[in-house]
Amino acid sequence: MTHFGLLTLPQTGHLNTMLPLGQELQRRGHQVTLFGILDAQAKTLAAGLDFQVLAEAEFPNGWTAQKISQQAKLAGFAAFRYSVNWGLEITAMLLREAPQALETADVEALLVDQMLVEGRTLAEFLNIPFITVCSSLMVNWDRDNDIPPYFTRWDYNPTSSTARLHNQRNYLLLSGLGQPFLDLIAQYRREWNLTPHYLNHDENFSQLAQICQQPAEFEFPRQHLPPHFHFTGPYASSASRESxxxxxxxxxxxxxxxxxxxxxxxxxxxxxxxxxxxxxxxxxxxxxxxxxxxxxxxxxxxxxxxxxxxxxxxxxxxxxxxxxxxxxxxxxxxxxxxxxxxxxxxxxxxxxxxxxxxxxxxxxxxxxxxxxxxxxxxxxxxxxxxxxxxxxxxxxxxxxxxxRAGGVSRAIDIVEQAVSTGKPVLAQSL
CATH class of the missing domain: 3.40.50.2000 (Glycogen Phosphorylase B;)
Structure with missing residues (x-):
């Protein structure tokens, strides 16, 4: 059996998605450990999974609540930018702290929240496979600019050149907000002798399998998704939540x-x-x-x-x-x-x-x-x-x-196949 490490953001919504996947892996005989800050510990242990704390002094209990309290005072783009900066703190911490913790624990494969774009770099440094988990709305970019960026409320309108231009401009805005993440990841890739040094947004996601809790019917028509992208349906489970x-x-x-x-x-x-x-x-x-x-x-x-x-x-x-x-x-x-x-x-x-x-x-x-x-x-x-x-x-x-989508069971079928074969799991092959 495989020792899986879980990496996700500490917010409730992300934990509620990742923990049921960990429980299913554990049910199938695998060892599962979530690596994160103290704020994720209680929910992880309540779900019956192992937990390894990272950066305890830097991220004490209540860190997430403090960030939430500040963000709750904001709205619109200011709140979005605040969450981006918050995410950068998590990314920096994981790049610094996670490699040794994962290696010491003999983790053999990773499930990584899609919002943690450092997942590929961590997995490559450790030479282990990883799977991308879309816990929130999928953030894969659309190269034709037909799909509005995930943080906008715009309608899907692929026949409108004006809509496409608006989409393109906001993808550029998103690119600017994400640049500090890519620069930080590139810095570590250079230090760790990983090539290429610089990855674009989508290259940070798994090349083996990307699993998304949306059903395909709850997504605008996509023409350019990776062949190893899977709409599996939601992972909600009352068994993974505190009473x-x-x-x-x-x-x-x-x-x-x-x-x-x-x-x-x-x-x-x-x-x-x-x-x-x-x-x-x-x-x-x-x-x-x-x-x-x-x-x-x-x-x-x-x-x-x-x-x-x-x-x-x-x-x-x-x-x-x-x-x-x-x-x-x-x-x-x-x-x-x-x-x-x-x-x-x-x-x-x-x-x-x-x-x-x-x-x-x-x-x-x-x-x-x-x-x-x-x-x-x-x-x-x-x-x-x-x-x-x-x-x-x-x-x-x-x-x-x-x-029909399959939920947790289908998602873990994909995970096990990807990790056991080391080859991309193609959507049409299932």
Whole structure:
């Protein structure tokens, strides 16, 4: 059996994707260790996996919460740029600390979050195989500029030269933001005598297999993906998550509207007030999860007396939900679709605008940019999604697509084949 190392960002959304993959590898007899900062330890151990702390003094417990607290005060491009700078700190740490830790632990293969573009360089230095895991919205660039960059909310419009020009300009912007990452990686590649010294964005991803938790149906039409890119469907699993207490006895039996703005941008209390007011008068019960960023007591009293909790057992509530109001974090979106639940999205930062654009494109919901949010248009979007059958039908269509995609089991089949053969696993060969 193989000793797999897992490398991912410490945010909940990324851990919730990577940990089920580790659990499946462990179930199949492999040894699995997640290497990361202290903030990832509790969730990793709760999932039953081994954990190796990195840079404990530099990244003490609470480092991620502090970064989240700062980012939650920002919006739009400022918040996106802040997350990029945060990611650069993680990249620098991993390039410095991970090689010795991985070598000492005799790690034989890596699963690396796609957002950690240093994965290929670490694997090549250690001379071990690695697989890219798209935990968030896939970030592979489109050389024809038909696909809008993942951080934009633009529609897919390949027949428009204007849209293509906008896409091209924003890919250039993204390239500028990513340049410090590529420069840092190039520095280590020179020091470690790895050639070529300089890699472009997509060259940092695995050449054996790239696995993506989106189903193919939840992505704009792609013409130029690598032949070893696989849409496997989501990796969500309640078994990989810490248990959450929830007052199920307070559910009224009315249609359930579940609202969550995730674990990062969850301190914009006016958004929760707008959601509560927009749901007033509906024959439905509103449940609001604060994602751990605040306590119910810290919020002013909300209109309509919604049930507000600090954390919610999301998978269990989605099984009961009629509608999800979401920040368009990919995990929440795919988990909603796994239960055939349509959505109203209020995207804020990072890949959320791009995920919201796909919600609209697939017809599984509506999206309102945060800059345009008010009670009136939110109430209209909620009423539209609840009253028109097409949203539910499209959500059920995506639910069926997710069921066909294979999920964790198929993803690990691909991982095992790639590692055992050392050859690219082609999508059409499965």
């Amino acid at each position: 959450v207490l929830f007052p199920f006895e307070k559910l009224t039996g009315q249609p359930l509207i579940y609202a969550s703005m995730g674990t990062i941008q969850n301190r914009q209390f006016q958004v929760f007030r707008d959601i509560a007011q927009a749901c007033m008068g509906l024959d439905a019960q509103l449940v609001i999860s604060l994602g751990g960023g605040a306590t119910p007591e810290s919020l002013p009293e909300l209109p309509g007396n919604p049930l507000v909790v600090r954390y919610a057992p999301q998978l269990e509530l989605l099984q009961k939900a009629t509608l999800t109001i979401t920040h368009a974090g990919l995990n929440t979106v795919l988990e909603s679709l796994s239960y055939g639940v349509p959505m109203v999205a209020i995207p804020l930062v990072n890949d959320q605008p791009g995920t919201a654009a796909r919600i609209v494109w697939t017809g599984v919901g509506e999206a309102i940019p945060i800059a345009h949010l008010n009670v009136s248009n939110l109430r209209s979007a909620i009423a539209k999604v609840l009253s028109e059958d097409s949203y539910k039908k499209n959500a059920l269509r995506l639910q069926a697509a997710i069921g």
